[in-house]
Amino acid sequence: MTVEMDRRTALQMLALAAGSTALAGSVTDAFAAGDAATIGWPSDVPSWDPNRRFTPDAQPIYKLVFDQPIDQDPKLKLVPKLLTKWQLAPDGLSLDVELRDDVTFHNGDKMTADDFRYTFFERIKAGHQVDTKNSWRKVKDIEVQSPTKARMVFSSPAPTAPQWLAFLGSYIVSKKYFESVGPEAAAQKPVGTGPYKLADYQLNSRIVLERNDAYWGPKPKIKRITFEIIKDPSARVAAVQSGQIDLTINVPVREVARLNKEPSLAAELNPMTRIILLQCRNDLGFADDNVRLAAHHAIDKAALSKAFYGGAAVPLSVVATPGTAAYLPDFKFAYDPKLATELLKKSGFGPSKPATIKFASTNGHFPSDFDIARAIQQMWKKVGIEAEIETIEYAKYFELNRGSKLPEATLYSWDNATGDPEIFAGYLLSPKLPFSAWKGAEVGEKMAPLFNIADYDKRIAGWRDLNKFVIEKGATIPLLQSVQTVVRKKTLSYVKYENGWILADHMSWT
Amino acid sequence: MSAILLLVVRRAAVSVVILAVVSALLFCMLRLLPVDAAAMSMPPTATIAEIEAKRQEMGLDLPLPQQYAIWLGHALHGDFGTSIHFRRSVVSLVAATLPATIELALCAMVIASILGIGGGLLLFHMRGRWGLDQILDTSSIVLLSIPEFLWALFFILVFGVMFEALPFTGRLSPEFQLPVVTGFLLLDTLLVGRLDMFWDAVKHMLLPAFALGIAFSPTIMRVLRSSLLDVYQEDYIHQARLRGQPERRILLRHGLKNAILPTLSLMGVQFGFLFGGTLLVEVIYSYPGLGNLMVDAVRNADLPIIQAVGLAYCVVVLIINTVVDACYVVLNPRLRVA
Numbered sequence: 149m150t151v152e153m154d155r156r157t158a159l160q161m162l163a164l165a166a167g168s169t170a171l172a173g174s175v176t177d178a179f180a181a182g183d184a185a186t187i188g189w190p191s192d193v194p195s196w197d198p199n200r201r202f203t204p205d206a207q208p209i210y211k212l213v214f215d216q217p218i219d220q221d222p223k224l225k226l227v228p229k230l231l232t233k234w235q236l237a238p239d240g241l242s243l244d245v246e247l248r249d250d251v252t253f254h255n256g257d258k259m260t261a262d263d264f265r266y267t268f269f270e271r272i273k274a275g276h277q278v279d280t281k282n283s284w285r286k287v288k289d290i291e292v293q294s295p296t297k298a299r300m301v302f303s304s305p306a307p308t309a310p311q312w313l314a315f316l317g318s319y320i321v322s323k324k325y326f327e328s329v330g331p332e333a334a335a336q337k338p339v340g341t342g343p344y345k346l347a348d349y350q351l352n353s354r355i356v357l358e359r360n361d362a363y364w365g366p367k368p369k370i371k372r373i374t375f376e377i378i379k380d381p382s383a384r385v386a387a388v389q390s391g392q393i394d395l396t397i398n399v400p401v402r403e404v405a406r407l408n409k410e411p412s413l414a415a416e417l418n419p420m421t422r423i424i425l426l427q428c429r430n431d432l433g434f435a436d437d438n439v440r441l442a443a444h445h446a447i448d449k450a451a452l453s454k455a456f457y458g459g460a461a462v463p464l465s466v467v468a469t470p471g472t473a474a475y476l477p478d479f480k481f482a483y484d485p486k487l488a489t490e491l492l493k494k495s496g497f498g499p500s501k502p503a504t505i506k507f508a509s510t511n512g513h514f515p516s517d518f519d520i521a522r523a524i525q526q527m528w529k530k531v532g533i534e535a536e537i538e539t540i541e542y543a544k545y546f547e548l549n550r551g552s553k554l555p556e557a558t559l560y561s562w563d564n565a566t567g568d569p570e571i572f573a574g575y576l577l578s579p580k581l582p583f584s585a586w587k588g589a590e591v592g593e594k595m596a597p598l599f600n601i602a603d604y605d606k607r608i609a610g611w612r613d614l615n616k617f618v619i620e621k622g623a624t625i626p627l628l629q630s631v632q633t634v635v636r637k638k639t640l641s642y643v644k645y646e647n648g649w650i651l652a653d654h655m656s657w658t
Numbered sequence: 659m660s661a662i663l664l665l666v667v668r669r670a671a672v673s674v675v676i677l678a679v680v681s682a683l684l685f686c687m688l689r690l691l692p693v694d695a696a697a698m699s700m701p702p703t704a705t706i707a708e709i710e711a712k713r714q715e716m717g718l719d720l721p722l723p724q725q726y727a728i729w730l731g732h733a734l735h736g737d738f739g740t741s742i743h744f745r746r747s748v749v750s751l752v753a754a755t756l757p758a759t760i761e762l763a764l765c766a767m768v769i770a771s772i773l774g775i776g777g778g779l780l781l782f783h784m785r786g787r788w789g790l791d792q793i794l795d796t797s798s799i800v801l802l803s804i805p806e807f808l809w810a811l812f813f814i815l816v817f818g819v820m821f822e823a824l825p826f827t828g829r830l831s832p833e834f835q836l837p838v839v840t841g842f843l844l845l846d847t848l849l850v851g852r853l854d855m856f857w858d859a860v861k862h863m864l865l866p867a868f869a870l871g872i873a874f875s876p877t878i879m880r881v882l883r884s885s886l887l888d889v890y891q892e893d894y895i896h897q898a899r900l901r902g903q904p905e906r907r908i909l910l911r912h913g914l915k916n917a918i919l920p921t922l923s924l925m926g927v928q929f930g931f932l933f934g935g936t937l938l939v940e941v942i943y944s945y946p947g948l949g950n951l952m953v954d955a956v957r958n959a960d961l962p963i964i965q966a967v968g969l970a971y972c973v974v975v976l977i978i979n980t981v982v983d984a985c986y987v988v989l990n991p992r993l994r995v996a
Binding site (some may be wrong): 158184186188194195197200201202210277279281282283332335348350351353354356374376377378380382386387389390391392393481534541544546547550568575582602 | 684690693694697698700703704706708709726743744745746751755811814815816819822825826827829832851934941942943944945946950951953954957958959976
């Protein structure tokens with residue numbers, strides 16, 4: 149049997165085939181260019197249970213799907229979000245909150261104070277494997293007074309409870325949903341109250357979010373956001389340069405100037421509330437105050453900023469970033485190698501008889517970390533401090549610290565999206581917490597009362613005083629305010645947050 | 659057929675022993691690393707008492723042989739533990755990523771085989787032709803010395819950035835929703851009848867598969883050329899020539915058929931290295947496979963994942979080597995005698 153086909157029929161069939169292909173293409177391209185944006189992100193979320201793990205890089209993604217009780221504006225001031233009001237008791241032992249009454253979860257369930265209680269108390273008590281168990285360990289109970297009112301009761305004063313309600317892991321989840329499907333299933337199919345819903349998720353590859361048109365707050369301008377998880381910095385650079393993504397962060401600093409020359413791209417270095425510092429021991433080679441202070445005076449922080457961050461990283465003299473409450477703009481710890489030499493001489497050290505210490509640094513944990521360590525090593529050598537560098541993994545830091553096995557100095561990076569001094573100097577230097585290499589009693593004794601002062605102004609004054617004290621003591625050596633690199637298409641605008649948040653619900657195409 | 663079945667059964671029995679030894683070695687090595695798995699599973703604000711309690715809960719305070727016995731007991735029931743970083747079952751994470759890596763490795767192996775066998779035949783064909791022989795020989799050595807991650811970066815630069823011809827992140831473009839049937843994307847897109855998605859998946863696969871394939875093809879090329887040189891010393895080649903058969907027929911029908919056997923064995927071994935090579939390539943191409951998962955696990959000291967992924971690599975390599983040996987038996991009748 150043969151099929152006879154004339155030229156006209158063949159052309160008609162070809163046209164039909166071409167049209168079908170085009171139609172298939174247009175069906176899948178459901179979003180016009182201005183309705184969607186693709187962001188290259190350096191890491192995946194560890195879980196879609198936002199209370200489960202404290203991962204700073206995941207917060208800008210969580211904030212799109214979930215809401216926090218309290219939010220921060222671009223200048224990091226606390227502003228209402230799911231809470232309309234909050235009031236810390238004068239003794240810091242309770243926090244009264246009022247919630248919005250017009251919020252629904254993505255599955256239509258209304259959010260109430262029961263969900264607030266469930267998130268910050270019940271699920272912790274139920275033994276869920278969540279990191280919020282530690283941040284909210286002071287919560288003794290949450291009294292639900294009405295569907296929109298509750299009181300958090302603490303076992304000891306919690307002056308930074310409001311800050312923590314805007315910080316890591318503090319996202320309200322649905323009690324009804326979690327109890328009906330269980331925490332594991334809830335983490336697979338997340339239901340939040342946020343401006344976006346999760347449309348598609350591919351582990352270590354892609355996150356697709358679609359606008360929640362029933363959102364209680366301002367609707368985002370961009371309907372669909374895709375996060376491409378691109379872990380390799382070079383691949384992120386290539387992706388933004390080729391136009392495969394519209395915005396990315398954390399590209400190598402040296403690429404910023406080059407990418408800024410691309411006609412369609414804008415590349416920026418934005419300072420953020422992340423500190424690069426040296427954690428110091430108070431014993432071994434750093435037992436002598438003179439040696440520690442000399443080590444600090446010997447470091448040319450401006451030179452480090454110029455060499456590794458294009459001059460954009462601000463040199464710091466205290467453990468706080470400019471613009472935050474306990475920052476001391478008038479307090480400067482001088483770069484003075486001559487003074488450093490004199491201090492070392494007082495203790496019998498000098499270039500011919502150097503003080504010897506060990507110095508740990510990560511390599512690749514944050515941009516230019518190991519290069520900074522090597523530069524500091526050279527600066528110290530000139531004044532008479534011989535430092536032997538050892539490379540450690542970030543994960544190793546806590547283990548070494550717990551066993552008191554950290555060396556005299558460790559290069560460290562600390563993120564604090566709230567900007568609050570308790571989470572800067574308080575956490576970094578408290579001998580009771582696992583971050584501080586300094587175990588001296590004088591810092592701990594001066595610091596301890598500050599954790600319990602409920603009065604904000606009094607608390608901040610105390611931290612400012614402590615910030616100066618720890619530097620003059622040589623308990624820590626702050627180096628630089630870190631910068632975040634952002635590369636984007638010029639037509640995509642975003643809001644700069646001082647803590648480095650890049651929030652897609654604040655983006656728009658111009 | 660019975661020879662092949664016997665081979666598979668013997669291999670399966672030996673594989674069980676190999677897996678047991680590998681799992682024990684891996685387990686001990688990971689536990690001897692200076693990493694505190696209990697501390698890693700807690701937030702940084704955890705107290706020492708909380709970490710100690712967690713350590714006891716995880717059984718890390720027990721003697722090593724007892725820890726291994728507990729782990730083995732769970733593993734035999736399909737429970738490889740919970741990821742420290744993701745706080746999710748390790749089996750679900752490996753199951754979500756393994757098909758992607760197998761698919762990439764198989765595509766890369768096909769490319770390596772085509773380039774390797776084609777290149778080997780060309781090298782052999784050009785032997786003795788002064789100039790051309792040297793050029794091709796040197797080229798194969800140069801290709802041999804370029805590692806797969808360098809090819810990966812080079813392809814991104816040329817095809818991704820310079821010519822913007824091919825995508826280089828992920829498995830599929832953002833406008834498509836990943837069909838989940840078998841986990842093998844090329845197959846799944848055909849199963850759901852989406853040719854447009856299939857071509858998109860092919861485009862995403864091209865660069866990473868080529869980067870791997872081109873890196874492993876020179877070895878195949880050179881071994882095949884060497885085998886052909888040996889085979890062409892045999893009498894049956896001279897006899898075929900005396901019978902007036904064209905050179906092309908002699909090469910393909912007699913030469914290649916016999917020379918392919920050692921090449922095939924090599925390809926089985928190469929697959930193991932290629933499978934391991936997916937790790938870096940997956941990171942560079944943001945390809946969501948086992949390698950990407952492993953890199954995260956190493957960074958986070960996620961021991962349960964490292965253990966499971968290590969075993970997964972071992973299982974895949976054992977299976978591939980068994981398949982290759984079975985093919986060897988099929989192609990070499992002398993091995994079919996039980």
